[in-house]
Amino acid sequence: MKPYLFAAISAGFLATSFAASAADGPAILESKCASCHALTQPENSALDHVWERKGPDLYYAGDKFNKPWLVEWLQDPIRIRPAGEFYFKHVKKGDKVDVVDESTLTEHPKLAKADAEAAADALMALTGPEGLIEKGKFKDKKASPMAKMLFTKLRGCYACHSTGDGKGGLSGPELHTGGERLQPDFIYSYIKDPQKIDKSVWMPKLNISEQDLQNLTSYIVQLSGKKEAK
Structure with a gap:
C-alpha cells in the first residue's frame, strides 16, 4: 500500500473512531449512569427522592465538576461518600459510635479511558436551570488563617x-x-x-x-x- 493511501485510511479511521467515541457519551450515561443518577431535573425533588436515589443528581454536572477530575475518577472510582448516598441506609451500630456497613455498599463501575472521556464530555454538557449556581461571586482569594x-x-x-x-x-x-x-x-x-x-x-x-x-x-x-x- 502506498504511504499516502495508508495515511489517508489511518486518518479516516482515527476520525471515525473519535467521532464514535464522542457520540457515545450520552449513550454511556444512559447505560451506565441513569439507573443511579438523575440526568434530567426530577419532577419530584421531595425527601422521598433523596431517600430513594442511589447516587447524586447529575443534571447539573457541568456546573459542578471539573472535567479533568471526572475523566480520571471514572476510570478508577474512589468512594466520595464514605457511607453511601443516604448514610442512614449504610451504617450499623459500633462499639461506641455508628460505623459504615461496607456490606451494603456497591462499587462504582469503571470505564475505559475513551469511554471516560466521552462520558465526561457528556456530563459537562449537562447544566442546571439558569440561576441554580451563582456565577462569579467567589473572589478566588487565598483562604485566611481562620x-x-x-x-x-x-x-x-x-x-x-x-x-x-x-x-x-x-x-x-x-x-x-x-x-x-x-x-x-x-x-x-x-x-x-x-x-x-x-x-x-x-x-x-x-x-x-x-x-x-x-x-x-x-x-x-x-x-x-x-x-x-x-
Whole structure:
C-alpha cells in the first residue's frame, strides 16, 4: 500500500473512531449512569427522592465538576461518600459510635479511558436551570488563617465531612479532593444555600457572612487530595 493511501485510511479511521467515541457519551450515561443518577431535573425533588436515589443528581454536572477530575475518577472510582448516598441506609451500630456497613455498599463501575472521556464530555454538557449556581461571586482569594478553623470548629463542617486527616464525619461527601473535584462557583453556591440546589438535602443552610462564605470556599478550593491547605 502506498504511504499516502495508508495515511489517508489511518486518518479516516482515527476520525471515525473519535467521532464514535464522542457520540457515545450520552449513550454511556444512559447505560451506565441513569439507573443511579438523575440526568434530567426530577419532577419530584421531595425527601422521598433523596431517600430513594442511589447516587447524586447529575443534571447539573457541568456546573459542578471539573472535567479533568471526572475523566480520571471514572476510570478508577474512589468512594466520595464514605457511607453511601443516604448514610442512614449504610451504617450499623459500633462499639461506641455508628460505623459504615461496607456490606451494603456497591462499587462504582469503571470505564475505559475513551469511554471516560466521552462520558465526561457528556456530563459537562449537562447544566442546571439558569440561576441554580451563582456565577462569579467567589473572589478566588487565598483562604485566611481562620478558614480552617471555620471548617473544623466554628461552622461544624467536620461533623459530616472529612478532609483527609483521619478526622471528620461520614454522612457527607469527603472534601479532601474538593478543589480538584468541584468548581469554585458550585462550592460557593452550595455552601450559601444547599436547598436551592438540592431541595431536600440534609445539609443545613448556615446563614453565614459573605466573608465567612468566601473563606470556607477558599479553604475547600485549596484541598487537592494531595496535601491539606494550611
